[in-house]
Amino acid sequence: xxxxxxxxxxxDAHVVAPETADTPAIIYIDLHxxxxxxxxxxxxELRSRGxxxxxxxxxxxxxDHSTPTLPAGPDGERPYANAxxxxxVAQLEENCREFGVELxxxxxxxxxxxxxxxxxxxxxxxxxxxxCGDSHTSTHGAFGALAFGIGTTEVGHVMATQxxxxxxxxxxxxxxxxxxxxxxxxxxxxxxxxxxxGVDGGTGHVIEYRGAAIEKLSMEERMTVCNMSxxxxxxAGLIAPDETTFAWLKGRPxxxxxxxxxxxxxxxxxxxxDDGAQYDREVRIDAGTIKPTVTYGTHxxxxxxxxxxxxxxxxxxxxxxxxYMQSRAGQPMQGxxxxxxxxxxxxxxxxxxxxxxAGVLRGRRVADGVRMLVVPGSEAVRRDAExxxxxxxxxxxxxxxxxxxxSMCIAMNGDLAQPGQxxxxxxxxxxxxxxxxxxxxxxxxxxxxxxxxxxxxxxxPREYMTEVAA
Amino acid sequence: xxxxxRIHSRTAVMADENIDTDRIIPAxxxxxxxRTGLGKLCFNDWRYLPDGSDNPAFPLNxxxxxGCAIVVAGRxxxxxxxxxxxxxxxxxxxxxxxxxxxxxxxxxxxALKNGLLAIVVxxxxxxxxxxxxxxxxxxxxxxxxxxxxDGGRISFVLEPFARHCLLNGVDQLGYLLQxxxxxxxxxxxxxxx
Numbered sequence: 134x135x136x137x138x139x140x141x142x143x144x145d146a147h148v149v150a151p152e153t154a155d156t157p158a159i160i161y162i163d164l165h166x167x168x169x170x171x172x173x174x175x176x177x178e179l180r181s182r183g184x185x186x187x188x189x190x191x192x193x194x195x196x197d198h199s200t201p202t203l204p205a206g207p208d209g210e211r212p213y214a215n216a217x218x219x220x221x222v223a224q225l226e227e228n229c230r231e232f233g234v235e236l237x238x239x240x241x242x243x244x245x246x247x248x249x250x251x252x253x254x255x256x257x258x259x260x261x262x263x264x265c266g267d268s269h270t271s272t273h274g275a276f277g278a279l280a281f282g283i284g285t286t287e288v289g290h291v292m293a294t295q296x297x298x299x300x301x302x303x304x305x306x307x308x309x310x311x312x313x314x315x316x317x318x319x320x321x322x323x324x325x326x327x328x329x330x331g332v333d334g335g336t337g338h339v340i341e342y343r344g345a346a347i348e349k350l351s352m353e354e355r356m357t358v359c360n361m362s363x364x365x366x367x368x369a370g371l372i373a374p375d376e377t378t379f380a381w382l383k384g385r386p387x388x389x390x391x392x393x394x395x396x397x398x399x400x401x402x403x404x405x406x407d408d409g410a411q412y413d414r415e416v417r418i419d420a421g422t423i424k425p426t427v428t429y430g431t432h433x434x435x436x437x438x439x440x441x442x443x444x445x446x447x448x449x450x451x452x453x454x455x456x457y458m459q460s461r462a463g464q465p466m467q468g469x470x471x472x473x474x475x476x477x478x479x480x481x482x483x484x485x486x487x488x489x490x491a492g493v494l495r496g497r498r499v500a501d502g503v504r505m506l507v508v509p510g511s512e513a514v515r516r517d518a519e520x521x522x523x524x525x526x527x528x529x530x531x532x533x534x535x536x537x538x539x540s541m542c543i544a545m546n547g548d549l550a551q552p553g554q555x556x557x558x559x560x561x562x563x564x565x566x567x568x569x570x571x572x573x574x575x576x577x578x579x580x581x582x583x584x585x586x587x588x589x590x591x592x593x594p595r596e597y598m599t600e601v602a603a
Numbered sequence: 604x605x606x607x608x609r610i611h612s613r614t615a616v617m618a619d620e621n622i623d624t625d626r627i628i629p630a631x632x633x634x635x636x637x638r639t640g641l642g643k644l645c646f647n648d649w650r651y652l653p654d655g656s657d658n659p660a661f662p663l664n665x666x667x668x669x670g671c672a673i674v675v676a677g678r679x680x681x682x683x684x685x686x687x688x689x690x691x692x693x694x695x696x697x698x699x700x701x702x703x704x705x706x707x708x709x710x711x712x713x714a715l716k717n718g719l720l721a722i723v724v725x726x727x728x729x730x731x732x733x734x735x736x737x738x739x740x741x742x743x744x745x746x747x748x749x750x751x752x753d754g755g756r757i758s759f760v761l762e763p764f765a766r767h768c769l770l771n772g773v774d775q776l777g778y779l780l781q782x783x784x785x786x787x788x789x790x791x792x793x794x795x796x
Contacts, residue, residue: 173636217634284687284713
């Protein structure tokens, strides 16, 4: 048998009907994650056709996008941004009841951002196909799953048939050689990669991240990397599962137990690209040269080391991006005055991210005039963080400690920045207006975000980390 | 879905590269639970001034762009999120085709499933279309070409199944449901493994 890439192995194992010249392949989906924003019209489609949801055991729903991150008031009312947001959440609750879908709603101790709870519950497993009406579904690729975002029509397809019609994408290997320097993390790495290959550098491709620097990453770091694959336009991002993966998953609620676990791991060990397998494209990155990296423009491909000069605009669109951001060609981003700092989102809201931010903030204060929001990715993350006292570190520093949700990443729940404000954000998109109309977003790591909160300006976290260590 | 066989219109140009789905429809409008009525919100934060009046700098507010159903957009149109609200909003706003040298994957899939022609043309043809706004084009889905005013043609390729569905108004869910036996067979095999 010919050598296969990791992607091809997963793809081949899920073909219900192969593609032909006239028709795409029918691909089976192992796990369908559902949230309130992209599902209501799909449930309506099932209802209008009198269809059932085919595999409720393979469907998992949560509330995350439209949910307030401040707790309910004394009257028990949650502070929704508006009546529509509240109705949207109620609609998902009703739809899940009617169609028999497991929902991690307000009463669940496991509720959280869809891409945080899938792995936490062990629902995300190597070799799986995973979809969700959300482009950051690529996060789950960190486990060696083929995971990608779909639109609402396709959400309906999966609900009704557990399948999707897909043309086979191309493959792109990103080899990350060497070792990340001390104080430089997964977020710096992925911003650097997108800056290198471009905001459309992955279009039409599934990326496999590999190489020494990738193998060294923790699962949380791998999730951060795979999460942002879509920001390079890629269909999905993958990392081959290894001992780090198995150790992280072991004992989680939805993974196999006992002998079944051993059998699963034996299978998962085969999920790697064979020697001699061909990718459609390959890119090499040297991890050792990467510095704390931030964005300076209005898409994630406009990323540079924070101490590097902002490149001159090559065209009118780039000039408008620089003008919008008030970034100046030739000047570094480091030192730019900051108004808001956001630590959260499916990119960087896990326990390790909060520890990283708290490590910088411990014993320090958020600068006067800076508002800092820390939003854990899930109820489990919140519990673990509070058990370690991280919430006290954030509060003592003057930051707000919120309840889990997407919050200011997508800014549709009322958590947003004001026009003109500069936000240093651990999220994934710096599009114009993404965090509020006129808001200026700079994407960064949790450490950079925390250091910038303390300094009141974009700051190199390594200066703060050394002090803590000493 | 209604069949889409031919679209005839003048072009409007939105030359910006990387027009993302947050620009097409800002996230704060995604609290809707229906797919209708999004046209008035399409490009909301670009199209209107803070007082709610039309922004004269927005390309589709130009007098010559009014009524244009074909948009020639800068490279990598539709990047960003998977929100199908983007094609729903564009269609409701009156846009029936987007021509571009590169279109983001999820957006293109979503668009074609809703009868919005997301068509990739070569870089050279894209340059030419960007440089010649307001020309009358006729897009032929069956023949996979764009007829130019001078009688010339630009050919394009649509994924064959998407094209079949557009031409016949076929709905892809119906096709999947017809394959129920294959799906059940896959599930049995998987169960046995």
